Amino acid sequence: DAGVIQSPRHEVTEMGQEVTLRCKPISGHNSLFWYRQTMMRGLELLIYFNNNVPIDDSGMPEDRFSAKMPNASFSTLKIQPSEPRDSAVYFCASSFDVYEQYFGPGTRLTVT
Amino acid sequence: SQKIEQNSEALNIQEGKTATLTCNYTNYSPAYLQWYRQDPGRGPVFLLLIRENEKEKRKERLKVTFDTTLKQSLFHITASQPADSATYLCALDGGSYIPTFGRGTSLIVHP
Numbered sequence: 477d478a479g480v481i482q483s484p485r486h487e488v489t490e491m492g493q494e495v496t497l498r499c500k501p502i503s504g505h506n507s508l509f510w511y512r513q514t515m516m517r518g519l520e521l522l523i524y525f526n527n528n529v530p531i532d533d534s535g536m537p538e539d540r541f542s543a544k545m546p547n548a549s550f551s552t553l554k555i556q557p558s559e560p561r562d563s564a565v566y567f568c569a570s571s572f573d574v575y576e577q578y579f580g581p582g583t584r585l586t587v588t
Numbered sequence: 589s590q591k592i593e594q595n596s597e598a599l600n601i602q603e604g605k606t607a608t609l610t611c612n613y614t615n616y617s618p619a620y621l622q623w624y625r626q627d628p629g630r631g632p633v634f635l636l637l638i639r640e641n642e643k644e645k646r647k648e649r650l651k652v653t654f655d656t657t658l659k660q661s662l663f664h665i666t667a668s669q670p671a672d673s674a675t676y677l678c679a680l681d682g683g684s685y686i687p688t689f690g691r692g693t694s695l696i697v698h699p
Contacts, residue, residue, distance in 0.1 A: 480631075507685060518691040519632070519677065532686060567631050575620060575681060579631030 480580035482568050488586045494556040497583045500549055501570030509577060510543055510553050511567040519567070525551065558587045590616045590688065592680060598694040601668055609663040609693050611678035619683035621654055621661050626675045626692065668697045
């Protein structure tokens with residue numbers, strides 16, 4: 477199994493641009509999580525999907541952030557317009573009705 | 589509000605010694621607690637899960653304790669090795685499959 481796949485691994489963009497992060501969860505997993513990690517705030521949950529349905533999006537910072545999961549094997553996190561304070565490492569994780577989560581390698585986003 | 593505390597200062601120990609990391613929480617009634625390891629530039633990796641009705645759990649050189657009275661979990665690595673150097677995160681969940689992570693503690697094992 478290839479594990480959770482995220483792309484791109486690194487993204488540098490200018491303020492105001494749209495950014496799309498992608499995630500392919502482990503096949504057979506039915507839960508998907510998007511996290512953001514910074515030195516200041518640690519690892520924060522942004523949104524949680526179960527069976528492709530958003531269950532908890534209370535961690536999404538504001539309307540500039542949106543996430544979709546059109547099918548069981550793909551999810552996107554979009555930021556539009558991006559701001560410098562969005563700079564962070566974004567992780568996608570998946571699980572199957574169990575508590576342990578499998579994290580992807582992360583996308584390091586830099587907004588200048 | 590719910591709060592999870594892990595020591596922000598790095599723990600430095602000598603190879604072969606036992607490393608003990610602490611996770612304290614307040615205003616929380618977790619059904620279970622997890623420990624993850626994170627290496628620089630990588631995502632967290634699951635290590636152990638302990639439930640509220642379990643006092644202790646072991647896996648190879650790892651041991652986790654969970655004291656719901658003290659609201660504390662201890663994570664031990666015995667016979668530590670330089671390869672154990674990493675950041676260790678604790679995560680608490682009330683049973684919803686949505687854990688809340690601590691900030692993590694960096695462990696540095698010196699040869």
